[in-house]
Amino acid sequence: GKRIGILTSGGDCAGLNAVIRAVVHRAVLTYGWQVLGIKEGTQGLLQRPVQYQVLDLPQVDGNMMRMGGTILGTTNRGDPFAYPMADGTQKDRSDEIIGGYRELGLDALIGIGGDGSFAILKKLADKGGFQMVGIPKTIDNDLGLTEVSVGYDTAVGVAVEALDRLQPTAASHARVMVLEVMGRDAGHIALAAGIAGGADVVLIPEIAYSIEKIAQKIKQVRSTGRNFALVVVSEAVKTVDGTGVQKLFQGGQKRYGGIGDYIGEKIAEATGAETRVTVLGHVQRGSMPSPRDRLVASAFGVHAVDLIAEGKFDRMVAWSDRGVIDVPITEAIAKYACVELDGAMVKTARGLGISLGD
Numbered sequence: 001g002k003r004i005g006i007l008t009s010g011g012d013c014a015g016l017n018a019v020i021r022a023v024v025h026r027a028v029l030t031y032g033w034q035v036l037g038i039k040e041g042t043q044g045l046l047q048r049p050v051q052y053q054v055l056d057l058p059q060v061d062g063n064m065m066r067m068g069g070t071i072l073g074t075t076n077r078g079d080p081f082a083y084p085m086a087d088g089t090q091k092d093r094s095d096e097i098i099g100g101y102r103e104l105g106l107d108a109l110i111g112i113g114g115d116g117s118f119a120i121l122k123k124l125a126d127k128g129g130f131q132m133v134g135i136p137k138t139i140d141n142d143l144g145l146t147e148v149s150v151g152y153d154t155a156v157g158v159a160v161e162a163l164d165r166l167q168p169t170a171a172s173h174a175r176v177m178v179l180e181v182m183g184r185d186a187g188h189i190a191l192a193a194g195i196a197g198g199a200d201v202v203l204i205p206e207i208a209y210s211i212e213k214i215a216q217k218i219k220q221v222r223s224t225g226r227n228f229a230l231v232v233v234s235e236a237v238k239t240v241d242g243t244g245v246q247k248l249f250q251g252g253q254k255r256y257g258g259i260g261d262y263i264g265e266k267i268a269e270a271t272g273a274e275t276r277v278t279v280l281g282h283v284q285r286g287s288m289p290s291p292r293d294r295l296v297a298s299a300f301g302v303h304a305v306d307l308i309a310e311g312k313f314d315r316m317v318a319w320s321d322r323g324v325i326d327v328p329i330t331e332a333i334a335k336y337a338c339v340e341l342d343g344a345m346v347k348t349a350r351g352l353g354i355s356l357g358d
């Protein structure tokens with residue numbers, strides 16, 4: 001039987017443990033293989049002794065599919081080809097990682113990650129070190145060639161729940177509520193949550209907005225007799241003059257909330273409305289996975305193991321047309337997926353009368 005490794009890499013999201021569980025179930029029950037969980041992404045392969053744990057059915061059964069986070073830990077620390085050392089220099093440590101893979105006697109590695117992690121794993125594979133398969137995860141849902149990535153549905157669910165909770169307090173106080181949601185460079189979470197959560201305005205980085213247009217929409221809402229409004233702002237939106245105030249670095253710490261506060265202030269100035277701003281932040285990542293994310297995670301995990309069984313490597317599993325397919329991982333890395341301006345979500349939002357700020 002084979003021995004396969006699995007690691008989680010990059011920012012966590014809901015559904016990672018569900019992927020791990022599915023991989024172990026398929027590998028152990030269908031093929032009788034051994035699965036080793038590598039700790040903290042490629043970091044585990046860098047350390048000596050290599051940091052891992054054997055994953056058998058008892059380790060993944062029971063509660064694990066329901067748990068947020070990743071039992072393996074994760075990291076976005078450092079490209080092993082230019083690894084940041086303590087003295088401030090960078091070092092190519094790729095051979096050490098490949099050495100870790102060999103030390104464990106792995107036949108293949110499943111990487112659960114985003115484009116950044118995939119690029120690194122592919123580069124390691126190209127060095128002749130690895131046989132790898134990728135499983136896409138990101139709450140941002142901006143990976144190309146897959147309709148969904150693990151974690152996205154849950155993040156949207158959390159944002160919608162936030163709007164559900166903001167609506168009654170908005171109405172009670174006749175306020176404009178601004179909700180800032182995540183999405184490093186793409187507006188998928190904001191747009192989906194705005195549609196499903198009944199927002200009046202949704203600002204996404206793909207569409208340039210003007211405060212005037214936002215104010216117009218809020219005035220139109222008021223003219224119908226409604227005393228409150230809900231505004232969703234993606235964290236990746238910039239200020240009107242193009243400078244980003246989001247993700248300010250203060251004392252080395254990333255601080256969220258810049259752009260939501262900015263938009264809230266501008267709306268107050270332009271409309272006279274009382275505004276309040278909520279920054280959702282990492283709450284969107286830590287939830288129990290939604291049923292949809294558990295389903296996607298399970299289907300991806302099973303298919304990834306099957307790819308290894310068939311000897312198909314350098315592939316990413318993907319969701320397409322009601323099913324699971326696999327695509328060349330290099331093509332997936334190269335195809336960034338932001339919100340399509342002529343796509344169904346933008347059309348739906350506009351069709352509902354949601355202002356996209358333009």
Ligand code: F6P
Nearest residue numbers: 011138139140182183184254285
């Ligand atoms: O890519 C996922 C994501 O949650 C983005 O939505 C967000 O911009 C970023 O990661 C946050 O990164 P960190 O966890 O390093 O603060």
